[in-house]
Amino acid sequence: MDIEVQSILxxxxxxxxxxxxxxxxxxxxxxxxxxxxxxxxxxxDPPDAFYIIGSGQVRIFxxxxxxxxxxxxxxxxxxxxxxxxxxxxxxxxxxxxxLVETRLLVVPRERFEQILHDYPQLSKKFLREMREWxxxxxxxxxxxxxELLKSSAGSWxxxxxxxxxSIFLGLSFNFLNPxxxxxxxxxxxxxxxISVSKAMQDYMQKKALIVDAMPISFYNLEHIKGAFNLPPxxxxxxxxxxxxxxxxNIIVVLYGSTISAPYDLLTAQKLMLRGYNNVRVxxxxxxxxxxxxxxxxxxxxx
Amino acid sequence: xxxxxxxxxxxxxxxxxxLRVLLGAFFIYxxxxxxxxxxxxxxxxxxxxxxxxxxxxxxxxxxxxxEFITGLFLIMRFKSRASVVMIALLLVMFEVMILIxxxxxxxxxxxxxxxxxxxxxxxxxxxxxxxxxxxxxIYNYDRLEVMKKFxxxxxxxxxxxxxxx
Numbered sequence: 001m002d003i004e005v006q007s008i009l010x011x012x013x014x015x016x017x018x019x020x021x022x023x024x025x026x027x028x029x030x031x032x033x034x035x036x037x038x039x040x041x042x043x044x045d046p047p048d049a050f051y052i053i054g055s056g057q058v059r060i061f062x063x064x065x066x067x068x069x070x071x072x073x074x075x076x077x078x079x080x081x082x083x084x085x086x087x088x089x090x091x092x093x094x095x096x097x098x099l100v101e102t103r104l105l106v107v108p109r110e111r112f113e114q115i116l117h118d119y120p121q122l123s124k125k126f127l128r129e130m131r132e133w134x135x136x137x138x139x140x141x142x143x144x145x146x147e148l149l150k151s152s153a154g155s156w157x158x159x160x161x162x163x164x165x166s167i168f169l170g171l172s173f174n175f176l177n178p179x180x181x182x183x184x185x186x187x188x189x190x191x192x193x194i195s196v197s198k199a200m201q202d203y204m205q206k207k208a209l210i211v212d213a214m215p216i217s218f219y220n221l222e223h224i225k226g227a228f229n230l231p232p233x234x235x236x237x238x239x240x241x242x243x244x245x246x247x248x249n250i251i252v253v254l255y256g257s258t259i260s261a262p263y264d265l266l267t268a269q270k271l272m273l274r275g276y277n278n279v280r281v282x283x284x285x286x287x288x289x290x291x292x293x294x295x296x297x298x299x300x301x302x
Numbered sequence: 303x304x305x306x307x308x309x310x311x312x313x314x315x316x317x318x319x320x321l322r323v324l325l326g327a328f329f330i331y332x333x334x335x336x337x338x339x340x341x342x343x344x345x346x347x348x349x350x351x352x353x354x355x356x357x358x359x360x361x362x363x364x365x366x367x368x369e370f371i372t373g374l375f376l377i378m379r380f381k382s383r384a385s386v387v388m389i390a391l392l393l394v395m396f397e398v399m400i401l402i403x404x405x406x407x408x409x410x411x412x413x414x415x416x417x418x419x420x421x422x423x424x425x426x427x428x429x430x431x432x433x434x435x436x437x438x439x440i441y442n443y444d445r446l447e448v449m450k451k452f453x454x455x456x457x458x459x460x461x462x463x464x465x466x467x
Contacts, residue, residue, distance in 0.1 A: 161384075163388075169371070218349075260350065
């Protein structure tokens with residue numbers, strides 16, 4: 001029995017004490033047995049003893065105001081607890097509870113204080129231990145603040161507010177703005193098509209005009225040789241600036257559309273409003289024209 | 303010593319404050335011309351040939367307001383983290399759209415400010431990248447808003463005592 005207690009003490013925080021002192025301690029300390037899930041002491045209790053675990057497991061924890069629990073540690077054989085209040089002369093700051101059936105070596109307060117007095121280097125050990133806790137806490141604070149930071153960016157609520165306000169202001173301003181636009185653009189009416197070869201034939205016989213409806217930067221990049229540029233956005237200016245207006249029965253072959261805008265159809269509408277009644281859309285557009293080997297003007301090749 | 307000072311200056315929350323105001327003001331400024339003339343902006347978006355026709359006008363109406371609100375909120379520090387994340391996402395989107403069109407080889411105008419404007423090119427890519435760095439800096443170092451709520455980090459003695467003190 002004594003031998004067993006001595007070997008536990010030999011592995012405990014008291015390991016650096018002389019053998020004689022350990023033997024003496026082993027003789028005088030009390031043994032306390034507790035069942036599973038039994039409170040050893042509670043926060044607020046007056047400190048009466050220092051504990052070393054002989055066998056079993058003890059959980060050290062505090063109950064927070066919001067009824068959550070924060071667990072500091074789970075201790076096993078040869079580990080100790082209960083020194084904090086003894087060292088600071090305050091009531092217990094945490095709870096100790098057995099997890100399983102546990103045997104405790106109880107060092108009464110007076111005995112603990114005497115040992116500390118006789119072997120002052122022991123207090124350094126306790127001090128170092130507390131410092132470890134602080135460092136651990138520091139790390140937890142750091143991790144949690146990082147977590148907080150991350151979670152604060154991921155709050156969907158904030159994104160909904162920002163986007164919601166933008167949408168609301170965007171819609172109402174567009175409604176009030178004299179320059180406002182339709183939110184969903186109208187699909188332009190379809191226009192009859194014309195094949196590449198027929199278009200070329202008519203063009204050669206001067207029965208047709210070819211119109212590139214793409215914006216001017218794309219027209220400059222490449223266009224069918226001899227094509228006029230009539231983008232819908234600048235239609236009026238470009239129409240006035242040299243588009244042949246003498247014969248409105250002439251076939252007008254239009255091409256140029258992208259995923260973002262059916263430029264050919266938009267320009268076709270405008271031409272029809274001006275009285276042109278033979279407006280056609282080139283089937284396959286510029287690509288088909290190029291594929292047939294018909295002449296195309298490219299940037300830099302002029 | 304010198305790298306220490308450099309590092310502290312570069313990661314300082316005061317630098318973040320300056321960048322926050324700069325980036326916010328830039329976004330507000332960029333949005334104004336587009337807000338006033340949504341039609342022109344719709345054409346600029348169409349030039350990129352990425353957004354489908356049906357969504358062009360909606361984008362032209364909404365996008366400048368998102369720029370305006372995120373810029374304003376960033377300066378006001380109201381929902382500023384969500385705002386800076388959205389600004390960063392917008393900048394990434396702009397970069398992608400510009401790079402795609404540079405690859406396609408079209409000399410389209412950027413549409414970054416009012417109508418017309420500068421053509422897209424490496425200069426624009428670089429400008430957007432700088433703004434993106436600003437946004438990342440703000441995201442990483444502009445912590446006051448969140449940290450104010452976290453007592454352990456801001457109030458002396460509010461948290462655990464510092465080891466070694």
